[in-house]
């Protein structure tokens with residue numbers, strides 16, 4: 001397609017058909033990840049961020065499914081592919097890392113062996129000695145101290161930060177075009193978080209890799225993202241270059257997120273200043289889904305779903321109060 005985006009999601013709808021009703025987890029999402037850039041997807045817990053990522057990876061499980069929409073990876077349509085084809089394609093071109101690496105690592109295998117195994121699957125057989133050398137080289141690259149000793153460690157013998165570095169090493173071995181990182185630093189303390197984010201940014205710069213990072217933490221967004229999507233109740237409500245998101249915040253929801261403060265220093269939990277909670281997506285509010293928590297909501301917000309309007313260069317907002325950019329003279 002020759003576009004500058006590694007990933008293009010259009011009007012994606014992913015729902016869970018549960019016994020007690022339909023959960024509209026992803027409700028018409030449009031999202032682009034430009035090549036070589038770090039794109040953020042941010043929003044409170046339960047907004048549909050992970051299900052958006054899982055839709056790309058073909059990881060949505062029964063009773064959930066993609067209902068409609070398009071997902072293109074480097075120009076190739078992924079929806080409608082057979083699971084096997086999707087696995088193959090995603091396996092080669094996309095890596096995903098999760099919040100808690102413990103769930104993705106095998107607890108009874110030494111971490112070095114696990115990474116070596118991934119290397120073998122990806123690059124074909126080489127000698128054990130060569131594999132070990134390569135893994136140690138990658139461990140060094142992702143900042144694991146004493147990589148030779150760490151090679152023979154079990155996952156539980158490593159700190160959370162080191163485990164996440166092992167996961168990043170595993171992801172980098174695949175040399176993916178796209179890395180999807182779902183809350184990769186949420187379980188870590190703030191200093192380790194900063195180190196991991198810096199590492200991801202460096203690796204992205206060195207390898208021309210594109211990153212989609214999912215987080216509920218605006219600090220993480222400020223630290224590494226080029227462009228940011230704000231998600232609320234299954235929809236994108238604001239999209240902007242990172243500086244523009246902070247300087248010219250357009251959506252009342254985003255303003256609320258930015259005003260949220262850390263609970264106590266060093267604690268990754270944030271205290272929301274937005275009254276109320278994310279709605280149950282079985283019973284989405286009418287109109288703008290944020291209207292029942294919005295300090296500025298009017299009658300129109302209860303009735304009509306707002307359209308995306310361009311409020312500035314590359315800055316889009318889904319709010320009836322947002323003012324469309326006027327032609328500049």
Ligand SMILES: Nc1ncnc2c1ncn2[C@@H]1O[C@H](COP(=O)(O)OP(=O)(O)O)[C@@H](O)[C@H]1O
Nearest residue numbers: 016023025044045046047048049050051052281
């Ligand atoms: N297996 C499931 N069955 C029913 N609902 C689900 C399932 N998985 C996720 N959901 C719902 O989908 C919505 C979005 O979830 P998720 O994408 O995990 O949110 P986020 O990652 O933003 O915290 C939530 O309302 C959640 O309850």
Ligand SMILES: [Mg+2]
Nearest residue numbers: 049050051182
């Ligand atoms: Mg999630």
